[in-house]
Amino acid sequence: MLRRTKIVATLGPATDDVDVLFEMCRAGLDVARINFSHGKPADHLRRIELLREASLRAGRYVGILGDLSGPKIRIESFVDGKVMLVEGATFTLDTALDAAAGTIDAVGVAYKELTVDVAAGDTLLLNDGLIVLEVTAVEGTRIVTRVVIGGELSNRKGVNRKGGGISAPALTDKDREDIRFAAQHGLDYVALSFVRDADDIRLARELLRAAGSNARIVAKIERHEAVAQLAGIIEATDVVMVARGDLGVEMGHAALTGLQKTIIHQTRHRNRVVITATQMMESMISSPVPTRAEVSDVANAVMDGTDAVMLSAETAAGKYPVKAVAAMAEVIEGAETYHTSHHRPRERTEITFAHTDEAIAHSVMYAANHMHVRAIVALTESGSTTLWMSRLRSDIPIYAFTRHEATRRRVTLYRGVYPVMFEERVGETRSLFDVVFGMLLDLQLVDEGDYVILTKGERAGVQGGTNSMQILQVHR
Secondary structure, X not given: OOOOOEEEEEOOHHHOOHHHHHHHHHHOOOEEEEEOOOOOHHHHHHHHHHHHHHHHHHOOOOEEEEEOOOOOOEEOOEOOOEEEEOOOOEEEEXXXXXXXXXXXXXXXXXXXXXXXXXXXXXXXXXXXXXXXXXXXXXXXXXXXXXXXXXXXXXXXXXXXEOOOOOOOOOOOHHHHHHHHHHHHOOOOEEEEOOOOOHHHHHHHHHHHHHOOOOOEEEEEEOOHHHHHOHHHHHHHOOEEEEEHHHHHHHHOHHHHHHHHHHXXXXXXXXXXXXXXXXXXXXXXXXXXXXXXXXHHHHHHHHHHOXXXXXXXXXXXXXXXXXXHHHHHHHHHHHHHHHHHHHOXXXXXXXXXXXXXXXXXXXXXXXXXXXXXXXXXXXEOOOOHHHHHHHOOOOOOOEEEEEOXXXXXXXXXXXXXXXXXXXXXXXXOOOOHHHHHHHHHHHOOOOOOOOEEEEEEEOOOOOOOOEEEEEEEEOOO
């Protein structure tokens, strides 16, 4: 059985070798993430070039996702690189303090508006919630706090306000530059950090289109405000990422598991793609095998219906980037085997379809799930028909036959969808069916005599034109 849930892995210093990337592709890499928070444009470009070389060598289509930094609020630096905060001590965040002048008593903050966004009684969470501060006073440029939970605090750690409420816009000047970079180098997806509402997504889409890019947008759900605006965000975006790091800090870790399930369900129900991310196999930064808890975490996300799971530092900076991808693939396959054997697909009988190709997609999945169909073949321009098909759970592979390289890379993120290069070579001696059947057999995707469902439009080259389905028996 083919693995259906896709693997996103972050590129970084640990993957700056074409042979490592080649082995990651062979291990199951589907989409590579470029983290714009780390590195310079020259670093990103080199990694993109290495990835494309490696994926071509591996004979595998791999999409590329550029992850914008966003307005991550961070403290500045300490004179000695770090301090040890003690419970009950007074510690001040000062927006006017020099960037490298931090001490045991105070540290600078890069975001100047923080003094406007917080008030006495607020709780601030530093370093992903490991340090907890209670605001006791706001005095000009100084935010005076009491240390509730102490510990080691080092340079440039993140700052969150419990319950959200930070007014920083989702797109910074750097993000706008990175959007132009993504457009220039043909990235397939662009992730928007710290999304507040649908307007942030619309602005990002306008900037992408103005730069000449048709990249799909990934909305990262990591703010308290984003959870409150979830329905509107899902409608406005193409992909949702459950970014569990900052989301867990702002919402509280006890609420995180339920939120993950809710976000995955609502995203798929609205025909969007969803990625589950953050610390999924964190121990593999330094260990060649994941912990049992990490295995359960990945499997749980797969059973929830996520389209993809993501590796971050595990591959970007870890000792075992190839093993991390391989371990993720193994856990996914185990979870999918269990889920397929214990759950029957459910059709969405209550839906009213807005598009013909959406209706065809649902009809195909209903027929496929009630017949002994070996595969589904979609002749597609944009990949939208395969996206709608993949919203309904099934263990039947969906092959996106398309002439467009951008579409082939895009569908690498869709659960259960596999790209196939297809240039229609139909003439007087070979029908469309002959060409498709020949490719299926040559690629060993089906056997002679198997049944497949084929979808296509009457006019080739028209996006959204899928209007027919046929159940066919494969033959030479």
